[in-house]
Amino acid sequence: MALPRLRSRLGDGGFVLSSWLGIPEPLVHEAFLRADFDAATFDVQHGLLDVASLRDGIERAVLLGRPALVRLPIEDRSLAARCLDFGATGLIMPMIETAEDARAFVSVVKYPPTGLRSYGPTRAAQLHGYDDRNAYVPEARTETLAFAMIETSAALDNLPEILAIDGLDGVFVGPSDLSIALSGNGTLDPRSETTESAIRQIAASAASADKIAAIYAATPQDVQRYRGYGYRLACVGSDFGVLAAGAAALAKAAAG
Template sequence: MSLLDLLSADQAVFTAWSGIPDPLTVDALAATAVDAVTLDMQHGGHHEDSILRGIAPILAANKPAIVRIPVGRFEMASRALDFGADAVIAPMVNTVADAEAFAASMKYPPLGQRSWGAGFAMARRGHSDPARWLGSQNDKTLALAMVETREALAILDDILAVPGIDGIFVGPSDFSIAWTNGAAINPGLEDMMSAIEDIGRRTRATNKHAAIYVVDPALSGRYISYGYRLLALGTEQRYMTLGAQQLLNAARASVV
């Protein structure tokens, strides 16, 4: 199923978060129980070549591929879609102009300004009819604008109103820095939870998709109750740390 199909079914979608620019690592992530895999170009090590190569094993595992582009790299959003991504996350969308530029890069005319070049994406998904592909992609490929500052929160309704913006992705770490005026980084900060809830509910009220990065998995149920349905969990380093610790704990507990 596509990411749109999963989210339209109103079910929670848990995506892995990949920062290691190696298709073998991405392949291993896609083989786990996660619902999707996100390749991170902003803070992770992914680059254009690793996005091109990394999307293939995700799609081969029949899972949605998501890409987070660097700040302001809206042209990379189009390339990620051409490589076969289901969705693109754009960080630091703080103005309506940012949202409009992002949406334009994600959607074909007349909605946006995305140019034609879907050879990789069509081949990877087994499509051979360009006209049919063109007619479906504006709806199927999701543009998720990140809200992680007070400036973005203040114009949330305006961002949501931009044609071609399909949802909001909350970055709670940066949001906590903004919320405390630079005094703290605490993605689980209780004082900002009402704002995170407000973002989720207002996003869903416009029939768009609410997504969030989850630092503490125990908060997942709370976020889901706020309307968030796409939840990003951890990184490769965290998966390896937790997995290694679990294995070592079990091994050491067996030693008598």
Template sequence: MTAPVPSLPDLLRSQGGCLLGWSCLADVALAGLMARAGFDVVLLDQQHGTYDVATCTAGLTELALWGKPGLVRIAVGDFAMASKMLDGGAAGIVAPMINTVEDARALAAATKFPPVGQRSWGPDRSMWFTGLTDPQDYLTQANARTMTIAMCETREAIANLPEILRVPGIDGILVGPGDLSIALSNGAAFDPNGSAVTEALREIVRVTLAAGKIPCAFAAGPARAREMLAMGFKLASIGYDGLLVAEAFTRALAEARGGDPVG
């Protein structure tokens, strides 16, 4: 049996500056390559990726073999899937479009056991992954060990962020700068690296840290990831698997054809 997967909240609180592998292509081998490459955490994306129950379960198993925590991003409002993925071994759930306190309460209800939420019992795989094979031990520690992460990506979410962060069971937020840029421009522009988004990111980090919660972010590349970690985000992506693979192919082809690699 492999060693237990590290506690994700403990990892982010103690280490910070963690890098997130973002996997949209539902391929267990790709998720495993991200873990092997050294990403601290890997996210399997059901919202805009091709992951489903079976591929997520297989991917989480692959990540556990490398000793890496796995997050699952569910589709909008799919709170039943959140519970299923926690049972399947996810270290945490990322939920998009959590815009109100009511949204946050529904998310927490699906991801936390009583008295915080209403998560139903059935965590066989999660017990194996965490090493908490005694049911009472798992029940006692699960709420603190599994992360419930609300995405903050709209004007409404920003306005309600202090109240969302006060909802019992919400452990942190994840910012999607692309949607945030569209929201801040009232649908006029996609500019995730623009000054308006950067200003909003700084305020989101400030509010989240002041509430004692964990700020996370999607970043499209290494430079932006460094900027976000410097702002105070505890976890940031470096693009996603499809983009990174395509860029690697482009660089290799450029070199093979005698040109300068695309950097």
């Protein structure tokens, strides 16, 4: 074993489909990890995960052969570094609006000389099968990925400068917040033409900067549309949504 080669899977022509997990329940995690997703993304910003359930979820993902990504709380750079030490492969930082925000994020999650990530990957090296944990470090420089969320007007305005930050591997679009920000009146409409245009622009800008474009997709149909725009990573639906929809469908079918 070694760190998942997520970067190579996201290379030209590659595409990764991830589940989206926010419930701190091992059996829920396992159900999605055993499904035909390429990766698992744990949502700490809006999910119900605490540090212990997040740590265990990352461990479960690695042991079941799935790269673990984490959507962090806003500006929680200390948790970002801990998630990597827990064994995560990718990190998503919300509400990045400037190059300075992106640089601060990169500084804590990339080892020198790119950043200032502190050394201590004891559990990560063990989980990923490195007999010598020092061997983890050079691979982590390229194989642990940092994504800046683009979900505000300021982020869109500053996108070229954000994409130029060394060590930032890509951007991750939050269509809901982006739609609210771009609507002018706080309206949520992630499929509006204004939002769709921005989503296409972000994908094109990322490709021009040789960075990975990633996105949250509410439905499978959204996944296919975003993939057509050039997105190489999509997180679809959520464990909350799947459970609620499944329960409602089961009750309706049984009631006749």
